[in-house]
Amino acid sequence: MEQRTGGVPGRGLAIAALVLGILSVMNSWWGGGIVVGIIGLVLAIVARRKGFSGGIGTAGLVLSIIGVVANGLVLIICGSAILAGGLGALSF
Numbered sequence: 001m002e003q004r005t006g007g008v009p010g011r012g013l014a015i016a017a018l019v020l021g022i023l024s025v026m027n028s029w030w031g032g033g034i035v036v037g038i039i040g041l042v043l044a045i046v047a048r049r050k051g052f053s054g055g056i057g058t059a060g061l062v063l064s065i066i067g068v069v070a071n072g073l074v075l076i077i078c079g080s081a082i083l084a085g086g087l088g089a090l091s092f
Contacts, residue, residue: 010052017044017060024067031074037067 020040027033044061 008052008054010047010050010057011054013043013047013050014052014054014057014060017041017047017064018056019060021060021063021067025063025070028067028070028074031071031078033067034071034075037064037071040064041068 017040020036020043024033024037024040027036040060041064044057044064047057048061
């Protein structure tokens with residue numbers, strides 16, 4: 001079997017960023033996709049630096065940013081609700 005070596009640089013990274021961006025957005029309702037979103041963001045940036053400028057890389061970058069922001073908001077909102085509920089139980 002012969003391997004192809006003439007591929008577009010960064011295309012695989014862009015596809016991985018797209019998949020991770022989708023997973024990050026899908027998991028944003030419980031805050032568990034923030035790490036996946038950050039990894040997707042890094043892969044999308046590396047793909048752009050390697051010269052890949054296709055729509056797949058852009059979509060991966062945008063979805064990863066949306067996923068990180070959404071996950072961060074969910075974590076902040078849930079954390080403040082838990083903190084407020086815990087402090088409210090202490091007051092008499």
